[in-house]
Amino acid sequence: MGSPLRFDGRVVLVTGAGAGLGRAYALAFAERGALVVVNDLGGDFKGVGRGSLAADKVVEEIRRRGGKAVASYDSVEEGEKVVKTALDAFGRIGDVSLILRDRSFARISDEDWDIIHRVHLRGSFQVTRAAWDHMKKQKYGRIIMTSSASGIYGNFGQANYSAAKLGLLGLANSLAIEGRKSNIHCNTIAPNAGSRMTQTVLPEDLVEALKPEYVAPLVLWLCHESCEENGGLFEVGAGWIGKLRWERTLGAIVRQKNHPMTPEAVKANWKKICDFENASKPQSIQGKESPHQLPLVGESEAASIFFSYGIVVCVNCSAKTLESSIAYFLL
Numbered sequence: 226m227g228s229p230l231r232f233d234g235r236v237v238l239v240t241g242a243g244a245g246l247g248r249a250y251a252l253a254f255a256e257r258g259a260l261v262v263v264n265d266l267g268g269d270f271k272g273v274g275r276g277s278l279a280a281d282k283v284v285e286e287i288r289r290r291g292g293k294a295v296a297s298y299d300s301v302e303e304g305e306k307v308v309k310t311a312l313d314a315f316g317r318i319g320d321v322s323l324i325l326r327d328r329s330f331a332r333i334s335d336e337d338w339d340i341i342h343r344v345h346l347r348g349s350f351q352v353t354r355a356a357w358d359h360m361k362k363q364k365y366g367r368i369i370m371t372s373s374a375s376g377i378y379g380n381f382g383q384a385n386y387s388a389a390k391l392g393l394l395g396l397a398n399s400l401a402i403e404g405r406k407s408n409i410h411c412n413t414i415a416p417n418a419g420s421r422m423t424q425t426v427l428p429e430d431l432v433e434a435l436k437p438e439y440v441a442p443l444v445l446w447l448c449h450e451s452c453e454e455n456g457g458l459f460e461v462g463a464g465w466i467g468k469l470r471w472e473r474t475l476g477a478i479v480r481q482k483n484h485p486m487t488p489e490a491v492k493a494n495w496k497k498i499c500d501f502e503n504a505s506k507p508q509s510i511q512g513k514e515s516p517h518q519l520p521l522v523g524e525s526e527a528a529s530i531f532f533s534y535g536i537v538v539c540v541n542c543s544a545k546t547l548e549s550s551i552a553y554f555l556l
């Protein structure tokens with residue numbers, strides 16, 4: 226197993242830390258030496274109300290166990306204030322909150338949509354942006370975005386939540402790329418854990434079985450300075466952890482030289498387009514994992530291009546053809 230993973234001297238900001246997953250993270254980090262900022266607005270699981278009791282109770286629990294922690298009662302929409310609490314208390318900074326409002330799509334109000342996106346997506350952006358420059362200056366940072374299986378796969382009654390949670394994955398993927406050179410790693414988890422939010426959708430015995438404590442170890446590992454994982458997406462719950470990745474079929478070229486591209490051609494090639502046998506596994510927008518060959522109009526049969534999301538390589542092409550090919554893919 227090796228030596229225990231420690232976080233002595235590391236400042237960890239955990240949002241939504243007054244209960245559930247956030248509380249489990251805060252306690253686990255503090256137990257291993259981290260200086261913890263326990264952020265919680267104190268509202269209910271629908272985002273209504275505010276208060277200091279939830280955060281204070283977790284801070285008191287950490288201190289009672291010999292750890293160091295301070296409370297933050299600001300909304301994640303006020304990211305600068307949240308991060309300022311960490312800087313004022315510990316001088317440094319290096320995580321995210323959940324609200325659930327279930328409605329079938331036809332019944333989602335503007336308020337239902339907006340509050341979910343403000344807290345989950347915009348709130349995560351605000352807190353991360355406030356901490357970003359501090360992380361860059363110290364050449365170190367670990368960020369965990371909390372997505373959801375509802376965001377990855379979709380779920381009935383959670384269109385607002387699903388959209389925001391998949392948006393977090395896109396944000397995390399871009400931060401992983403931008404932060405890499407500054408030793409800032411950003412990963413995403415999709416936890417399955419019982420909490421006050423899932424009590425409305427899961428049976429009580431299942432909520433009890435899916436303890437937040439079964440998620441926290443993954444979060445701690447991804448936040449450790451020795452962990453090199455960056456840009457990963459993980460499902461986790463009940464003691465099980467799995468990593469997800471994209472797959473892309475080999476696909477089919479349905480546009481032929483000197484022939485128009487038609488929906489009939491798409492239909493005729495549909496089985497090949499959707500065939501995941503020998504699928505590639507793209508890892509970046511510039512990846513070369515799945516090159517395709519496409520005949521070019523007006524050139525010899527030997528002329529072809531290989532492309533993969535913005536990378537264009539022309540083989541046996543004139544400069545004129547290369548220029549027109551790049552223009553074609555920009556359309």
